Amino acid sequence: MTDEPLLRVSALSKFYGSRVGCDNVSFDLWPGEVLAVVGESGSGKTTLLNCLSTRLLPSSGTASYRMRDGQFRELYRMSEAERRFLMRTDWGFVHQNPADGLRMTVSAGANVGERLMAVGDRHYGKIRATAVDWLSRVEIEQDRIDDEPRAFSGGMRQRLQIARNLVTGPRLVFMDEPTGGLDVSVQARLLDLLRGLVTDLGLAAVVVTHDLAVARLLSQRMMVMKDGRVVESGLTDRVLDDPRAPYTQLLVSSILQV
Amino acid sequence: MTDIATYNFAYLDEQTKRMIRRAILKGIAIPGYQVPFASREMPMPYGWGTGGVQVTASIIGPDDVLKVIDQGADDTTNAVSIRAFFKKVANVAVTTDTASATIIQTRHRIPEHPPTAGQVLVYQVPIPEPLRFLEPRETETRKMHALEEYGLMHVKLYEDIAKHGRIATTYAYPVKVEGRYVMDPSPTPKFDNPKMHRSPALQLFGAGREKRIYAVPPFTDVVSLDFEDHPFEVQTFDQPCALCAAENVYLDEVILDDHGGHMFVCSDTDHCEKRREEGHRGHLAPETHFASEAHSASEELEPAQ
Ligand SMILES: Nc1ncnc2c1ncn2[C@@H]1O[C@H](COP(=O)(O)OP(=O)(O)OP(=O)(O)O)[C@@H](O)[C@H]1O
Ligand SMILES: [Mg+2]
Ligand SMILES: [Zn+2]
Numbered sequence: 222m223t224d225e226p227l228l229r230v231s232a233l234s235k236f237y238g239s240r241v242g243c244d245n246v247s248f249d250l251w252p253g254e255v256l257a258v259v260g261e262s263g264s265g266k267t268t269l270l271n272c273l274s275t276r277l278l279p280s281s282g283t284a285s286y287r288m289r290d291g292q293f294r295e296l297y298r299m300s301e302a303e304r305r306f307l308m309r310t311d312w313g314f315v316h317q318n319p320a321d322g323l324r325m326t327v328s329a330g331a332n333v334g335e336r337l338m339a340v341g342d343r344h345y346g347k348i349r350a351t352a353v354d355w356l357s358r359v360e361i362e363q364d365r366i367d368d369e370p371r372a373f374s375g376g377m378r379q380r381l382q383i384a385r386n387l388v389t390g391p392r393l394v395f396m397d398e399p400t401g402g403l404d405v406s407v408q409a410r411l412l413d414l415l416r417g418l419v420t421d422l423g424l425a426a427v428v429v430t431h432d433l434a435v436a437r438l439l440s441q442r443m444m445v446m447k448d449g450r451v452v453e454s455g456l457t458d459r460v461l462d463d464p465r466a467p468y469t470q471l472l473v474s475s476i477l478q479v
Numbered sequence: 480m481t482d483i484a485t486y487n488f489a490y491l492d493e494q495t496k497r498m499i500r501r502a503i504l505k506g507i508a509i510p511g512y513q514v515p516f517a518s519r520e521m522p523m524p525y526g527w528g529t530g531g532v533q534v535t536a537s538i539i540g541p542d543d544v545l546k547v548i549d550q551g552a553d554d555t556t557n558a559v560s561i562r563a564f565f566k567k568v569a570n571v572a573v574t575t576d577t578a579s580a581t582i583i584q585t586r587h588r589i590p591e592h593p594p595t596a597g598q599v600l601v602y603q604v605p606i607p608e609p610l611r612f613l614e615p616r617e618t619e620t621r622k623m624h625a626l627e628e629y630g631l632m633h634v635k636l637y638e639d640i641a642k643h644g645r646i647a648t649t650y651a652y653p654v655k656v657e658g659r660y661v662m663d664p665s666p667t668p669k670f671d672n673p674k675m676h677r678s679p680a681l682q683l684f685g686a687g688r689e690k691r692i693y694a695v696p697p698f699t700d701v702v703s704l705d706f707e708d709h710p711f712e713v714q715t716f717d718q719p720c721a722l723c724a725a726e727n728v729y730l731d732e733v734i735l736d737d738h739g740g741h742m743f744v745c746s747d748t749d750h751c752e753k754r755r756e757e758g759h760r761g762h763l764a765p766e767t768h769f770a771s772e773a774h775s776a777s778e779e780l781e782p783a784q
Contacts, residue, residue, distance in 0.1 A: 302626045309630075324613065324634070328641055331634045338637065339630025345640050345706040367641050 225287060227252045227393060227425050228273070233282035234449075235268050241449035242268035246282070248444065248454065252392065253423040257436035257457060259472070260446035266429040267397055269446070273427060274314055274395045275304045286393075309336050313386030313394035317401040319378035322385070323370045329356060329381055330366040336389045355384040359414060376407040380414065387418065394419075396428045400435060412438050433473065437461055445469045489536040490568040495519055499537035499692070503683060506694035511656030512624070513607050518690040523564075527557060528586055530685030531603035532564070534692060535584050538599060538683070539565065544572045546580035551588035551729065551746030558586075575749045587650075589671040591728050591750040594680035596697065602665040604686040607693065609653045609663040629661050632704055640709055649714060654701050661704070662693060670713045670729045675701040720745045721763035723754035 226249035235242035243265035250256055258266045271277035273284060275296050285293040289311065296304070308314065316322040323332055333352040334342075342348050353363055359380035361373075370378050379399065386394060399415065400408040416439055419426060428439055436443050436457055444454040445466065453466040464470045487493070495517075502516035521529040539545065547562045549555040553575040561584060562573045574580050577592040584601040594600055610620040613631045623629065632653050639647045652669035656662045664672060665684060675682060675695060682695040695701060705711040719726045721742035728750065730743040742763050745751035755764065 301622075305626060305628065327613065327634055327638055330641055331637050334637055335630055335634050338633035339628065343633070343705075343707050345637065346708050348637065349641075 226250055227254075227287050229283075229285045229293070230273065231283045233269070233272055233279050233284060235265075235272050235277065235279045241265070243272065243446070244449040246444075246446075246451055248451075250393075250425055250427065252425055254442060255419055255424075255426045255428060255440040257440035257443040258427060258429045258446060259431060259433060259436050259443055261431065261472075264446040265449040266431075266446055268449070270395050270397055270427060270429050274308070274312065275299075276314075289392075309339050310389050311391050311393065313383075313391045315379075315382055315386055315394060315396040315399050317398035319370065319375070319382045322382045323378060325371050326369060328367045328369055329361065329373070332370065332381060332385045333388050336385065340389060351388060355388050356381075358418070359384040374407075375403055376411060379403065379411055383415070383418070387422065387424075390422070392425060394424055394426045396426060398430055399428065400430075400432070415439060433461060445472065488541075488569055489539050489565070490521075491519065491533065491536045496537040499533055502692045503534065503537065503694060506683070506692050507681070507696045509660070510695055510699050511654075511660030511662040511693060513691040513693045515690055516692050518687050521687065523560070525688040526605065528561060528584070528603035529687030530689075530692070531584050531586070531601045531687075532561060532685075533687060534601045534683050534685035535565065535582060536569075538601075539569055539571060539582060541569070541571065543569075543581045544574050544579055546574050546577060546583045546749075547585075548583065548588055548590065548747075548749075549586045550731070551590070552748045554748065577747075577749050585667075587666050587668070588729070588746060589667060589674045591725075591745070591747045593674060594678055596679040598680040600678075600680050600682045602667070602682065602684045604663070604665040604684045604691070605688070606651075607663055607684065607686040607689050607691040609651075609661055624660060627659070629655075632661055633706070636704060636706065636709075640706070646705065646709055646711070652711075653704050655704060656695055656701055657699050658702075662695075662701075664701075668714065668729055669703065669711070672701070672703045672711070673713065677701075716743060718743055719761060720751060720754075721761040723751045723759045723764070724761040725750065725754055725759070 228250040231247050233246045234244050246269055258269060260266055272279045278297060284296045286296055287293050330349060330352040333355050334348040337348050337351060352366060356363060356366060361377055361380055370381055373381065400411050403411060412435060430436055440457045443457045443460050444451050447468050453460060453469045460469060461473060464473045499516055502514045506512065506514045519533060521532055523529060545562065545565050547558040549558040552558060565571055566573055577590040580598065582599045582601060586603040608620055610623055610631055612635055614620050636646050650668045651663050651666045652672055654662050654664055654672060664675060677698050677700065679697050681697055684693045703711040716730045720728060720730060722744050725745055729746045731746040732741050733744055734741050
């Protein structure tokens with residue numbers, strides 16, 4: 222066990238010209254913890270996630286990540302090479318639209334194997350065996366390994382994207398509406414799968430969603446955003462059962478009535 | 480005859496040649512790195528080796544002896560016209576003899592006679608970017624080269640093995656140069672890849688349409704990518720050349736008639752003729768003297784020196 226967070230975020234802001242993307246966001250994320258970021262459309266969830274994952278540089282503020290050697294590193298001061306290395310080894314990023322996170326013109330096996338090859342694996346047989354293993358963990362039939370994701374359903378694509386991200390054993394995964402484009406029954410299955418994987422692997426995750434049910438199922442802690450700012454944060458059950466900020470109360474009641 | 484004085488030596492103006500030489504020098508300094516250059520219009524269409532022609536034009540001098548091959552042959556339209564072009568605009572000696580050439584411009588082959596110290600091989604390159612197959616964005620491929628992120632190249636080889644049970648790529652087979660840049664060796668057969676490794680000759684690559692030049696200086700490591708359990712292998716042929724009986728050379732299939740008759744002969748025509756001159760005979764070699772119809776040496780050739 223460790224008594225230090227994995228990610229420390231302090232006063233993070235991103236402005237698009239004069240428009241607020243996210244404003245003065247601070248939090249710590251602990252190893253193995255899942256944080257849900259919820260809020261209405263345009264509240265700044267994706268902006269925050271993209272800043273955290275260094276896909277976007279913030280206008281101000283800092284974020285430090287505890288590397289595998291135990292040292293904290295300032296994300297926005299790392300070289301691009303270091304950041305990209307982190308992104309394909311110790312981190313994962315699951316896009317809402319699987320086509321954004323997959324290579325649609327290469328096989329499922331190669332999609333899973335790419336990160337392994339990127340970090341230097343040069344044994345075809347081992348790469349393939351690992352791909353087979355990961356496909357089964359995300360409930361994709363082994364005999365689909367040589368099919369392109371173009372031939373997969375939306376749910377399968379999303380599961381493939383998850384496998385592709387987890388194959389290097391990352392410690393932190395960012396997810397932007399991972400169940401967004403899927404119909405309800407497929408969503409439920411994916412959520413179960415995600416919850417199982419996150420628990421089994423002890424993953425830390427930041428999950429953006431506007432679906433409070435997703436937050437309830439996946440996260441221990443949540444942050445509610447409005448107009449780029451965090452209006453409430455706390456343990457997920459507490460926030461959902463006993464919301465304090467008027468906006469959260471509105472959000473919870475309106476969703477629950479639907 | 481055209482008056483030579485109406486052309487600048489080797490067609491390109493001196494400014495342009497200097498610009499291209501700078502690109503070449505930069506390429507030599509960073510082996511395998513694709514150097515952008517301001518490719519000029521040449522009096523031939525893209526796809527006819529305009530990149531190679533510009534490189535050759537920038538390095539050729541009056542004392543050079545030029546050989547031009549296309550798929551190993553000295554006598555294709557492409558090879559003949561490029562050779563004629565330089566005879567006209569630079570008045571240089573031309574040859575088909577690999578050993579006596581100082582500059583060998585090539586499309587798709589490295590001669591069987593290994594290039595030697597002091598020779599320059601100029602490759603005509605259609606697509607210089609080996610990563611393009613899986614990553615069409617130029618901004619991204621440049622970044623991948625800069626950061627040495629080459630996992631994608633192995634994704635391509637992985638796909639080959641998954642589909643065909645082995646690495647099925649047979650030409651434009653990717654290589655790593657001096658342990659750093661991944662490079663497309665141009666559409667040469669992978670058979671020729673080992674000849675690039677630590678070659679004593681200077682190797683220059685010109686892509687005209689894509690405006691890129693790259694280089695492999697003499698004695699540079701050129702290693703073909705592979706997997707531990709699927710190591711790189713060159714093509715092998717299960718029969719010798721039908722005309723000169725050469726083994727361990729690259730063979731082309733030649734159709735003989737409408738009834739499926741065919742034979743395999745050296746793709747390197749100079750090599751094949753030399754061997755036949757030395758008295759080697761394949762099982763389909765004509766009875767007559769070797770210099771017959773098979774590879775009638777081209778019209779405008781002159782002795783090298
Ligand atoms: N590239 C951009 N340029 C300008 N403004 C942007 C850009 N991206 C986002 N914004 C603005 O920043 C604010 C936050 O947008 P963001 O995409 O982060 O919201 P979100 O919470 O992810 O919304 P959604 O639920 O619709 O995905 C919005 O006002 C949006 O219009
Ligand atoms: Mg969003
Ligand atoms: Zn022969």
